[in-house]
Structures are given as structure tokens and as C-alpha cells.
Amino acid sequence: MDIIISNSSGKPIYEQISSQIKNHIISGTLLEGAALPSMRLLAKELRVSVITTKRAYEDLERDGFIETVMGKGSFVANRNMELIKEEQLRITEEHLQKAVHVAKSSGITLLDLHEMLSMLYEEE
Amino acid sequence: MKGLLIKDILNLRKTFRTTLFILVFYGLLAYSMVDPSFLSGMVVLLFTMVSITSFSYDDLAKWDTFALSMPVTKKEMVVSKYLLSILLAVMGTLFSVVFGALMVLFKDTSSISEQLLVSYVLFGIAILFVCIMLPLVYKFGVERSRVMMIAIFAIPTFIAFVLNRFGVPMPTEEQFFLLVKLSPLFLVLCIVLSYLISYKIYRNKDM
Amino acid sequence: METVLEVNHLSKQFDTFSLEDVSFQLPKGSIMGFVGENGAGKTTTIKLILNLINKNSGQVKMFGLDHMKDEKQIKEQIGVVFDNSHFHDHLRPDDIAKIMRNIFQNWDDALFTNYLKTFKLPLNKTVKEYSKGMKMKLSIATALSHHPKLLLLDEATSGLDPIVRNEILDILLDFIQDEERSILLSSHITSDLEKIADYITFIHDGKIVFSESKDELIYEYGIMKCGIEDFKKISKSDIVGYRKGQFGYEVLVRDKKEMEKKYRGFVIDHTNIEEIILFHVRGEEQ
Incomplete structure (x- = not known):
């Protein structure tokens, strides 16, 4: 570790x-x-x-x-899936928040963002 | 306290060797002389001085400060020095007894009993020396005490000289033997008094 | 939290210097750095704790025992290391063992030999032939070999090169792995203390300035930098100490987060123990 x-x-x-x-x-x-x-x-x-x-x-x-x-x-402690999921959700939200911030300040629309997200998700 | 004595013995190994060399040298010198009796006194004095040397070593190493941070009391520190000094005086006296015996054998100067008496008197002087020196060392340190010692030795010598000059009679044989009989008690008292003074000085010292 | 060393209102007067009302506690299982400039009173305090110097007033407890009434019992359980070797020049490690065996009830010959080996100390050389670093390690080996629960070190790393100092810090960290053990380490080398201390007690001019957790000190204090005009806007109560330069002021402040809110736009930097001390001392002069 x-x-x-x-x-x-x-x-x-x-x-x-x-x-x-x-x-x-x-x-x-x-x-x-x-x-x-x-x-x-x-x-x-x-x-x-x-x-x-x-x-x-x-x-x-x-x-x-x-x-x-x-x-x-x-x-x-025994793997508490709830907790772990919560943590992961929180981190994901943090990242998305940043993306939204940047998008908004440079005039990228919600639609564009959606497209980007789908593309990236499918790629992995 | 055993540890303290061991410490002194270990430190004084070199000093012992030097002292023995000096003794052998003077021993040979004495053998060639007509009256070698000075050696008896010298032996006792040399051995007693060794105890003062142990104080020097302690000062150099700043041992006291460190020792007192261990489970060693100030009382033990002072007692161990007195024990060491007395042991050394005894050792010196034993050597002088041996030497005295040799003198009787080879030089045929006097009797064994006379030599023993001389050794005992020298032992008494050594103990008195310790009783006066140690409190001085505790109060003034080794260097200054050494200087004071010269003065202290000079005074009784001077007094004896003056008394002799003025025709004051020397003690009779009877008186002398009385003194000898009373001396052990007197010496013990001196040691106790000296120890109490030393301990008081040492106890009030800031390390 | 159990306290292994308690110092209460210790005072001592000398001709030119006095220690006043010194108080602090060392929690069991922790390392406390005792810091202050040369002459501030660190050694005096430690000597008073050890009853090497006669105190004027105050109380000291170790393991809950009084430092004078139960002196011998306490000293069986503490290890003390001073800044200079206190062994006579002609002694060898085995001579030292012979002496210590007859002083400490819990002296452990095997442990001592082990430390000598770990510290790579030559067994056939005398103290005179040891280097300064080796002498210090020998002193530490001696202090550790009777299974003490509390280690008191007075400037034990001063005058040693960084490599040896680091080795010694590692030894101390190893010692403290057992949470029944504690260390009081006095030093003016703040970088050493930053590395290993849990608590920092700062003494200046014979008085305790603060005694707190090192983390709090590092996280809470900060150096605020501002221009000459802006300096006047800072309220006096916020200034712990300051340094005036040609191109601006540096101000030591407490509660960094609060200050960031209160004085928006001012630069507030992280600080370290050395600076905290410097500002406390210099701030006074100004």
C-alpha cells in the first residue's frame, strides 16, 4: 500500500x-x-x-x-457497498461539477455536454 | 554505590599503574640509601592522593551531573568517595607494612613492632589528610584544594618546628601510647564529622 | 490522556537569569519538543525536573510520583541524555556496562550489546577515540538499556551532522512505537522537532510562551504579507509578531482561516516552527 x-x-x-x-x-x-x-x-x-x-x-x-x-x-471494516457507492457518487459529482462550470463559462450547451458524455461512456 | 566504586576503580587503572611505577622507582632508590624510611610515608601519601585524582577525572567528564540523573543519590556519591579514600589509605598502609618488613629483613634498622607502629601512625595521618581534603575539594574544587593542601601540611610542620625550638617536651612514651589507644575513636569521629560537612556542601550545590 | 511528566509552576532564580512559573504536561506515548533559543532556560528546566538544581518553588511529577520524594524510583524508569558525553575518556563500552549493571535494577546487558551492534559502535575503542556522533549514540544506547519509560534528551542532536541526527531521530521514533513510552526532547534545531514531535513547548527568557500540538501550530499559524499602508489596517490583537522589511511587512497570525476571511486579498503563507518562534521573539523586540 x-x-x-x-x-x-x-x-x-x-x-x-x-x-x-x-x-x-x-x-x-x-x-x-x-x-x-x-x-x-x-x-x-x-x-x-x-x-x-x-x-x-x-x-x-x-x-x-x-x-x-x-x-x-x-x-x-466489512465492505459496505452503500458507503462505497456514496463515496464514488460524490467524487463523480465533483468532477461533473467542474465540467459544467467550464462548459457554462465557455458557452458550451447542455446538449453538447450530453453528447460528449455519451461518447465518452461508450468509448470506455 | 557499588557502581560508583567500580567506576572509580576502572578510571584509576592507569593511575594505579603510574603509582606502582613511581613506587618501584623510589623503592629501588630507597634500597640504595642509608635510611629508607621516608618511603613508608611516601607510599601512604601517594595512595591517598589517588583518591583526589578520581575527583579530577569526574570533573573532566562532568560525571556528577550525569550520575545524579540516574538512581544515585547525593549521599551515595559522597559516601563512595569516602569509602574509596579509606580503601586507598588502607592499601597504602599495607604496602608500607610490607616495606617495613622488608626493611627489618634486609636493613636490620628496627623491629617489626616499631615498623607497624610507624605504619599505623602514617595511616592515621592519611585518614586525617582525607578528612581535611575531601570537604575542601567539595567546596573549592580539586585545583584550589591542592594549593590549600600545601598550606595545611606546612602549618603542623611549622608548629612542630616552633614547639621544638622553644623546648616544649615531646610526649612521653606513656602519653604516646595513650594517644595511640584513643586514636581509632578519634579517627572515626573525624571521618564522620568530615563526611557530614562534605555532604552538607554537596547537597546544597547546584549541578 | 495520561500524563507522564507534569511540571507545575517551576521557578528558580539565578544572579543574571530566572526561570518563572514554568508549567507544561507531557502526555504518555508522545514526543514533546522543548524548544527555545540558547540561554532560554531549556537545560535549567530539565535540570530542575531531575532535581540536579535546587528549585525555588513549584512541583514536578513523573509517572504520578513526586520528583523529590520518589526520586530514586523515578530515575530507575527514566533515561537521560545530555549534549555531551559524560563518560570518562579511558572507558570502553564493556566498562560502562560494568558500571551501569550496578546502578540500574533493570539494566539489560544483552540489550546494550544489541544497541552497540545496531549503532555500529566499536567495542574495543575508548570513549576518547569515539567521534562526537558515536559518543552521542553511546549515551543513547546507555540510556535505553535499562528499559526506561521516559526519555529526556537535552540538546542531544546539537553539533551533529544531518546524517547522524537523522539516525538518532529514527532511533527515537523506534523507541516510541511502544505507546507506554514517552520522550521529551529539547533542541534549538527546529527542523528535527518538526520531523518527529507531537507537541511543542516553547520557552523564551525563562518563561513558557506556548505548549501545544505541533499539528495545530502548523495548521493554525500563518505569515501574512502586506504593504506598509495595509499593515496599519490590521488590528493589534491579531498580530502575534511582525517583521518590517524594506518592501513590506510580514505578520505572524493565529487562526489562518479566520484571518483569510477577515483580511481578504492579503497573502497568508504556511509557516513552520522556526518562524513561529522567530516572530514571537522578534515581535517582542519591536
Whole structure:
């Protein structure tokens, strides 16, 4: 599992960590029940504070992606398809929002956009 | 405290070797002389000075600050130095006894009992030396104390000289033996008093 | 959150310098960077905690025990590393082990040998023949080999090259993998602290300026840059410290998000511990 954080990005590091782990879970790199590295090990490897990794894990647990067992560590929660779908929907909407924004500001019509979308979907 | 003594012994390995060399050198020198009895006194003095050297080593390494960050109390620090000094004085005295025996054997100067008495007196002087030196070292540090020691040795010598000049009689044999009998108690008292002073000084020191 | 080290209103007066009302807590399982410029009082504070210097007032607790009443018990469980090696020149590692074996109840010879091997410290050389970095690693090996729960390091990385410093930071991070252990690391090398500290306590002129989580410091503080005229528009209460340049002002502000809203259009940059400290100190002078 790779986790790459950027110190110069505006996004707080704990957010970077939690969203990357989320992606790994969604994409299947991290399977159900898989053990996550301990907060301390992650902190050491990424050269960040243990408070940061703790926060990231807390957020992941709050969002239902992982479960923390006292004394044992953190594990990927049972795949909750609902949650995952929700997340994917959200990301897709984000991207579409951007496309709409650009289209509107350059005079591209909704019809054009529709066509583009169908073409792209069929291509893949 | 055992650890502290081990530390001193390990540090003083080199010093011991040097001291033994000096002894051998002076021993040979003494053998060639008519009256080699100065060696007895020298032995005791040399060994006792070694304990002062241990303070020097500690200063150089800034050992005290570090030692007190470990489970070592200031009391243990002071007690270990007194123990070391007394042990060294005993060692020096043993050497002087051996030397005294050799003198009786080879030089036929005096009796064993006389030599033993001389060694004991020297031991007593060494202990007094320790009792005066250690509080000075704790208060003023090794370098300044060394200078003070010269003065301290000079004073009784001077007094003895003056007394002698003015015809004050030396103690009789009876008086002398009385003093010898009372001395162990006196020495113990000196050690205890000296230790209490040293500990008080050391306790109030900021490291 | 359990506190492993509690310092309450510690004070000490010297002729030319005094430590006033120093208080902070080190939560168990974390690394606290104790930072301040040379002469600010870091070493004095640590010496007071260790009862090496007689305090004037205040209270110190470690593992819930009083630092004077339960001194020996506490010192069995802490490892201390000072900035210079305190071993006599002619000692070798096995000599040191002989001494330590008889000082610490929990001294672990096998662990010490293991550290010596890991740190690549030559066993047949004396302390005198060790380089500065090696001396420091030897001190750390000694401090770690009696299974301490709390490590106190006073400027342990100063004067070492970046490679050795990094090795030492790694050693400290390894130590803290066990969450029963904690570290107080005093340093004026803020980049080291940025790498490993969870909390930062800043001392200046014998007083504690702040003691908080490093993340909060980095996320919340910012450097606002503005022109000379604009500077006058900034309310005094928002200025933590400032630096006047020839072509504008740099202002240290707290609560970056708030400031971004309040002073729209002003450039607000990310900052680091070194700058936060500089601005706190310089801001005072101005």
C-alpha cells in the first residue's frame, strides 16, 4: 500500500492520509479485514506526528471504513457497498461539477455536454 | 554505590599503574640509601592522593551531573568517595607494612613492632589528610584544594618546628601510647564529622 | 490522556537569569519538543525536573510520583541524555556496562550489546577515540538499556551532522512505537522537532510562551504579507509578531482561516516552527 503525502499541499495531512486509505479500500488494494499499520508505525514512516495519524484513523472509523480494536489495532471494516457507492457518487459529482462550470463559462450547451458524455461512456 | 566504586576503580587503572611505577622507582632508590624510611610515608601519601585524582577525572567528564540523573543519590556519591579514600589509605598502609618488613629483613634498622607502629601512625595521618581534603575539594574544587593542601601540611610542620625550638617536651612514651589507644575513636569521629560537612556542601550545590 | 511528566509552576532564580512559573504536561506515548533559543532556560528546566538544581518553588511529577520524594524510583524508569558525553575518556563500552549493571535494577546487558551492534559502535575503542556522533549514540544506547519509560534528551542532536541526527531521530521514533513510552526532547534545531514531535513547548527568557500540538501550530499559524499602508489596517490583537522589511511587512497570525476571511486579498503563507518562534521573539523586540 502506498501513501504519499505532500507538505506543500493546502490539504491537511490527516485528510490526505484518510482519503488515500479510503481509495485503497474502495479500489480493493486493502481488503476486508486487512490489518492497517499501527498509528505509530505510520507516523514514523511518513514522518508525521502520531496525533496526525490518530486523527486520520479516527476519521476513517467515523466514516465507517475501518474498525479499531483495543490492543489489537485497526482493520478494514466489512465492505459496505452503500458507503462505497456514496463515496464514488460524490467524487463523480465533483468532477461533473467542474465540467459544467467550464462548459457554462465557455458557452458550451447542455446538449453538447450530453453528447460528449455519451461518447465518452461508450468509448470506455 | 557499588557502581560508583567500580567506576572509580576502572578510571584509576592507569593511575594505579603510574603509582606502582613511581613506587618501584623510589623503592629501588630507597634500597640504595642509608635510611629508607621516608618511603613508608611516601607510599601512604601517594595512595591517598589517588583518591583526589578520581575527583579530577569526574570533573573532566562532568560525571556528577550525569550520575545524579540516574538512581544515585547525593549521599551515595559522597559516601563512595569516602569509602574509596579509606580503601586507598588502607592499601597504602599495607604496602608500607610490607616495606617495613622488608626493611627489618634486609636493613636490620628496627623491629617489626616499631615498623607497624610507624605504619599505623602514617595511616592515621592519611585518614586525617582525607578528612581535611575531601570537604575542601567539595567546596573549592580539586585545583584550589591542592594549593590549600600545601598550606595545611606546612602549618603542623611549622608548629612542630616552633614547639621544638622553644623546648616544649615531646610526649612521653606513656602519653604516646595513650594517644595511640584513643586514636581509632578519634579517627572515626573525624571521618564522620568530615563526611557530614562534605555532604552538607554537596547537597546544597547546584549541578 | 495520561500524563507522564507534569511540571507545575517551576521557578528558580539565578544572579543574571530566572526561570518563572514554568508549567507544561507531557502526555504518555508522545514526543514533546522543548524548544527555545540558547540561554532560554531549556537545560535549567530539565535540570530542575531531575532535581540536579535546587528549585525555588513549584512541583514536578513523573509517572504520578513526586520528583523529590520518589526520586530514586523515578530515575530507575527514566533515561537521560545530555549534549555531551559524560563518560570518562579511558572507558570502553564493556566498562560502562560494568558500571551501569550496578546502578540500574533493570539494566539489560544483552540489550546494550544489541544497541552497540545496531549503532555500529566499536567495542574495543575508548570513549576518547569515539567521534562526537558515536559518543552521542553511546549515551543513547546507555540510556535505553535499562528499559526506561521516559526519555529526556537535552540538546542531544546539537553539533551533529544531518546524517547522524537523522539516525538518532529514527532511533527515537523506534523507541516510541511502544505507546507506554514517552520522550521529551529539547533542541534549538527546529527542523528535527518538526520531523518527529507531537507537541511543542516553547520557552523564551525563562518563561513558557506556548505548549501545544505541533499539528495545530502548523495548521493554525500563518505569515501574512502586506504593504506598509495595509499593515496599519490590521488590528493589534491579531498580530502575534511582525517583521518590517524594506518592501513590506510580514505578520505572524493565529487562526489562518479566520484571518483569510477577515483580511481578504492579503497573502497568508504556511509557516513552520522556526518562524513561529522567530516572530514571537522578534515581535517582542519591536
